[in-house]
Amino acid sequence: MAFEGLASRLQGVFGKLKGKGKVSDEDVAEAMREVRLALLEADVNFKVVKQFISSVKEKAVGQDVMKSFTPGMVIIDIVNKELTELMGGTQSKLARANRPPTVIMMAGLQGAGKTTTSGKLAKLLQKGNHKPLLVACDIYRPAAIKQLQVLGSQIGAPVFSMGDQASPVDIARAALEEAKANNNDYVIIDTAGRLHIDEALMEELRQVHAVAKPDEVLLVIDAMTGQDAVNVAESFHSQLELSGVVLTKLDGDTRGGAALSVKAVTGCPIKFAAMGEKIDSLEPFHPDRMASRILGMGDMLSLIEKAQTNIDAEKAAEMERKMRNAEFTFEDFLEQMAQVRKMGPLDQLLEMVPGMNKMKGLKDMKVDERQINRVEAIVKSMTTEEKNKPDLLNHSRRKRIAAGSGQTVADVNRLIKQFDDMRKMMKQFSTMMDGQKGKKGAK
Numbered sequence: 231m232a233f234e235g236l237a238s239r240l241q242g243v244f245g246k247l248k249g250k251g252k253v254s255d256e257d258v259a260e261a262m263r264e265v266r267l268a269l270l271e272a273d274v275n276f277k278v279v280k281q282f283i284s285s286v287k288e289k290a291v292g293q294d295v296m297k298s299f300t301p302g303m304v305i306i307d308i309v310n311k312e313l314t315e316l317m318g319g320t321q322s323k324l325a326r327a328n329r330p331p332t333v334i335m336m337a338g339l340q341g342a343g344k345t346t347t348s349g350k351l352a353k354l355l356q357k358g359n360h361k362p363l364l365v366a367c368d369i370y371r372p373a374a375i376k377q378l379q380v381l382g383s384q385i386g387a388p389v390f391s392m393g394d395q396a397s398p399v400d401i402a403r404a405a406l407e408e409a410k411a412n413n414n415d416y417v418i419i420d421t422a423g424r425l426h427i428d429e430a431l432m433e434e435l436r437q438v439h440a441v442a443k444p445d446e447v448l449l450v451i452d453a454m455t456g457q458d459a460v461n462v463a464e465s466f467h468s469q470l471e472l473s474g475v476v477l478t479k480l481d482g483d484t485r486g487g488a489a490l491s492v493k494a495v496t497g498c499p500i501k502f503a504a505m506g507e508k509i510d511s512l513e514p515f516h517p518d519r520m521a522s523r524i525l526g527m528g529d530m531l532s533l534i535e536k537a538q539t540n541i542d543a544e545k546a547a548e549m550e551r552k553m554r555n556a557e558f559t560f561e562d563f564l565e566q567m568a569q570v571r572k573m574g575p576l577d578q579l580l581e582m583v584p585g586m587n588k589m590k591g592l593k594d595m596k597v598d599e600r601q602i603n604r605v606e607a608i609v610k611s612m613t614t615e616e617k618n619k620p621d622l623l624n625h626s627r628r629k630r631i632a633a634g635s636g637q638t639v640a641d642v643n644r645l646i647k648q649f650d651d652m653r654k655m656m657k658q659f660s661t662m663m664d665g666q667k668g669k670k671g672a673k
């Protein structure tokens with residue numbers, strides 16, 4: 231999980247403060263020393279750390295923290311706000327051209343995730359009812375064009391390519407014509423990257439820039455590379471005015487330095503964050519939500535948004551009705567699991583729930599997706615009748631299901647027991663709810 235070290239250290243520091251009835255100046259000074267160390271260890275640029283700490287201290291003095299009833303909470307609040315500011319304050323949205331198409335040029339070093347991110351961005355735009363055109367201008371990396379074409383066909387977005395013999399400038403020019411002819415309102419240009427920044431690369435990017443006149447120049451950087459990513463951003467920015475940054479691989483074990491320093495060092499806002507290899511793992515970057523996550527305050531807003539975009543409201547209402555009437559079957563159970571899984575990897579979802587990362591044992595727990603696959607296999611080996619009438623499941627049927635799903639009879643028994651318990655609980659719950667309703671009605 232990204233930011234794990236930083237998050238647990240900061241939460242440790244603030245946990246101590248919160249636990250105290252009275253906080254002395256010395257306590258605050260000690261806390262600030264620890265915050266400073268934690269940020270440095272997370273690979274945050276040292277100048278940024280210095281500025282951050284002095285800003286927090288200044289605000290703490292200004293707000294007369296010690297006079298407050300809950301000094302610990304006031305300090306956490308100040309740190310939360312400063313972390314948010316550090317990452318850009320508010321969400322920085324994608325530019326939009328007055329006259330379509332809006333042109334987005336993607337830049338970055340090889341391997342940062344440029345091509346993948348181009349596909350993800352197209353998918354995100356499609357979700358907002360846009361019609362993006364992907365443009366293959368990386369003519370050097372073997373297979374980059376093919377990779378973009380595969381991504382395009384996966385999401386049903388057109389990919390413009392002229393092979394690897396035409397120049398990127400010509401490709402960009404022709405692509406804009408193509409977008410106009412086909413009413414594409416966004417053009418995403420995937421450019422070439424190198425292992426290191428070199429003059430030839432910059433010159434080519436400048437030429438593509440001159441022709442494409444992009445509304446956005448997004449630099450894709452790999453969060454796992456920490457300060458290196460920030461240095462890359464600085465040099466790209468000095469040669470090719472960037473409008474924003476996309477941080478990739480935030481799902482990995484990154485310490486967080488890049489996310490926390492890049493805005494302060496380059497002045498470029500982080501516009502998107504990528505948290506996985508899957509095509510729908512790109513999200514608009516919200517500094518406030520990221521700060522809350524780092525401080526262990528959860529990110530319920532992102533969770534709710536995910537639920538809203540991925541869970542079918544009608545199905546959810548139907549499910550609720552079934553639960554109330556205790557009509558819930560294995561078929562529904564599978565359906566519900568599928569809905570939750572659409573929201574993304576379970577451990578990423580859990581991270582967004584406030585306090586979850588502090589729960590004993592949960593921190594090191596990797597949600598075992600295989601376990602869920604096993605449950606799915608068992609349910610899928612049942613006949614429709616069995617799924618709808620779980621009482622039919624006698625021993626010989628259970629043996630057949632175990633063999634069919636490649637699990638043991640004990641696994642099958644366990645699942646059926648869990649399911650039965652769940653149904654009993656639902657029954658009790660709905661009786662309770664009905665009781666409540668009755669009371670209200672009697673008034």
Ligand code: GDP
Pocket residue numbers: 338339340341342343344345346347371423450478479480481482504505506507511
């Ligand atoms: P490019 O050379 O910049 O175009 O990089 P690619 O798009 O080919 O990506 C390089 C590698 O990073 C690929 O294996 C991607 O699957 C992987 N990758 C890209 N973004 C992410 C991400 O957010 N998380 C993870 N785990 N892998 C990513």
